[in-house]
Amino acid sequence: MVARIRLGAQMAAVAAVAGLLALLVWKLAHQTEPARGVAPGFTLPLIDRSGEVDLAAFRGRAVVLNFWASWCIPCKEEAPRLQAAARRWATRGVVVLGIDSQDFRGDARRFARRYSLTYPLVHDGPGKTRARYGVTGFPETFFIDRRGNIVGEHIQGPVSDRQLDENIKLALRA
Amino acid sequence: MSRTFLGALVLSLALSVCAPASASERHPTLAELERELVCPTCQTTLDQSDSPIARRMKQYIAGRIAAGDTKSEIKEKLVEQFGQGVLSEPPRHGFALLAWALPLLGAGAAALALGALGWHWSRTRGPVGVGTAAAPASLPPQLERRVDEELARFDG
Known part of the structure; x- marks a missing residue:
């Protein structure tokens, strides 16, 4: 039971770190890219x-x-x-x-x-x-x-x- | 008597905390507003920025302070022009309240999880005592015989 909880917590921590890294990469990739294709509406x-x-x-x-x-x-x-x-x-x-x-x-x-x-x-x-x-x-x-x-x-x-x-x-x- | 004294103490403490906050709200200074507002082009607080828009915002804030605006009024006017992103801290109402609540909820959930884990761990390990955790319940016969021999020699 303890091992299962520990494994779950470790997986959640790894998933959280991976999510934050993905967010950082996405932000870096998109922040300086000028719009192309269909013009964003406003x-x-x-x-x-x-x-x-x-x-x-x-x-x-x-x-x-x-x-x-x-x-x-x-x-x-x-x-x-x-x-x-x-x-x-x-x-x-x-x-x-x-x-x-x-x-x-x-x-x-x-x-x-x-x-x-x-x-x-x-x-x-x-x-x-x-x-x-x-x-x-x-x-x-x-x-x-x-x-x-x-x-x-x-x-x-x-x-x-x-x-x-x-x-x-x-x-x-x- | 002591109850009256305690009441007065609590009241004076509350006033000592609230009075400066109220004064700051009614008569804000440029320096404190510069720390609480963000330059929209450089994403740092105004006190750390010397960009053209930051200089213009400082000028605007100084003008509003001179005109007698409260801190909230100045912030509201700047939010109207630049959006919520101009505030260095998210507001404590509406959807932005999540920014304050989520870290607290996360910390609470982590504390609960750690508590539950500790409780479960302490229950599954059983009582801690002499011979229960340190030594196995029984030794292999060969080793037990040797221990007996050694003890007999020691006693003899």
């Missing part, structure tokens, strides 16, 4: 007015998904480029969507006003959507095609006009 609140944005609502259009924060210096550099691209491609069925993460909503609003951003900006305060996309820093940009798949380059750092145009064309073709 519904997030707008930063400048009431209401929410659901990614699924943009199905049938190409989406430029940009993760940013108001305290991020390179985000200031790319903001005018994203705004220009949003205007340039609007009539071709392209949407630029900014996800402000790990930031104060008020700071994000001030940032949007300062750079005259008119494309939709949503707030991901807890960073859950950022984590699902495997975003490790700001800014980062993904391109999503009309069917909701991530295509083209995953850009870490400020996006250039060339990168925007090339990847948008790819997203429209796919």
Whole structure:
């Protein structure tokens, strides 16, 4: 009886350690991996007015998904480029969507006003959507095609006009 | 008399514990809030971080303290912006209560298991006494004969 209890306790301890190790490996393997394939869905609140944005609502259009924060210096550099691209491609069925993460909503609003951003900006305060996309820093940009798949380059750092145009064309073709 | 004295002692002890906590709730300091809140980008407490968002959060907290907000109000506002992950300790209510309860339950279960194991072990081993655990009940005949011979020689 004692031997059986001891064996059971040993097996439980080994299983617990194995479980913790598996969790650690899974976390290490997934924390820096950017999203691929079908773009993870989300519904997030707008930063400048009431209401929410659901990614699924943009199905049938190409989406430029940009993760940013108001305290991020390179985000200031790319903001005018994203705004220009949003205007340039609007009539071709392209949407630029900014996800402000790990930031104060008020700071994000001030940032949007300062750079005259008119494309939709949503707030991901807890960073859950950022984590699902495997975003490790700001800014980062993904391109999503009309069917909701991530295509083209995953850009870490400020996006250039060339990168925007090339990847948008790819997203429209796919 | 002694009962009154004991009551007063308990009351003063309770007050000595509760009063600072209440003062800290009403008039929090930046230093204590920096220890109780986490920088969302670096996952360390604010007092150990100098990242841009940590600096901004410290500035925000200082502003809220100056405006007269309580500790809970400041934390609530930051949770609203950054989620529960901004707290260095999980809250003691709702689902997060599990984070506090599970280690205690685990420790309790382990103590119970050890107790049951010890109890079972002590029962199966039988009474401890001279000759019961140390020596076997009977010796092989050859060895017994030799022991008798040795004892006889010793006595003789």
